[in-house]
Amino acid sequence: MHRGMAFQKKHLYLNVLATAVSAAEKAGEIIRQVMSSGNLEIVLKGVNDPQTAADRSAQVTITSILSKRFPKLKIIAEEGDDIGKLDANIPDCIPSELVLKEKCPQNLTGLNEEDVMLIQGLPR
Numbered sequence: 001m002h003r004g005m006a007f008q009k010k011h012l013y014l015n016v017l018a019t020a021v022s023a024a025e026k027a028g029e030i031i032r033q034v035m036s037s038g039n040l041e042i043v044l045k046g047v048n049d050p051q052t053a054a055d056r057s058a059q060v061t062i063t064s065i066l067s068k069r070f071p072k073l074k075i076i077a078e079e080g081d082d083i084g085k086l087d088a089n090i091p092d093c094i095p096s097e098l099v100l101k102e103k104c105p106q107n108l109t110g111l112n113e114e115d116v117m118l119i120q121g122l123p124r
Contacts, residue, residue, distance in 0.1 A: 011104040011108075011109060012111045012112065012113065012116065013104055013105070013108040013109070013111050013116070014099060014100055014102060014104045015095055015100070016066070016070060016073065016116055016118065017099050018095030018096040018097075018098075018099035018100045019065065019066060019069055019070070019093065019095045019096075020062070020066060020118060021095075021096040021098075021099055022065075022093040022094060022095055022096050023061060023062045023065040023066060023093055024062060025093075025096075026061055026062075026065070026093055027057075027058035027059075027061045027062050028058075030054065030057045030058055030061055031054040031057075031058050034052065034053050034054035034057060035054060039053065040052040040053060040054065041053035045079075045080075051079060055078075055079055056079060059077050059078065059079045060085075060086070060087050060090070061087075061090055062077075063075050063077055063086060064086045064087045064088070064090040065090060065092060065093055066118065067086050068086075068088075068092060069092065070113050070116075071113070072112075072113035072114050073113050073116055073117075073118060074114075074116070074117040074118070075117075075118050075119075076117065076118070076119045077119075078119075
């Protein structure tokens with residue numbers, strides 16, 4: 001068990017945040033790969049609302065990592081629930097040590113997974 005998992009019991013908020021930061025870094029790598037390949041696979045979600053393969057892959061990566069580590073966490077994702085299911089083949093990540101070193105705000109120390117909602121991306 002790595003440090004992040006042991007830390008989770010006492011400060012769930014910081015561990016969710018630290019995992020989200022690391023998952024976003026992994027998603028950023030995927031976005032850079034898709035963008036450099038030039039194969040964006042653009043689809044329109046609505047009028048003037050394009051979605052790329054990078055958007056879809058990044059969302060699946062972030063939601064898969066967080067859902068594996070925090071199965072009761074509520075996640076609202078920008079690209080919607082219909083773009084893909086969770087991918088069990090996406091490897092776990094180590095929560096950001098920089099975030100875990102922070103002091104957890106006192107009013108957030110007693111949170112349970114059911115109390116936390118993560119919004120991935122910015123809904124338009």
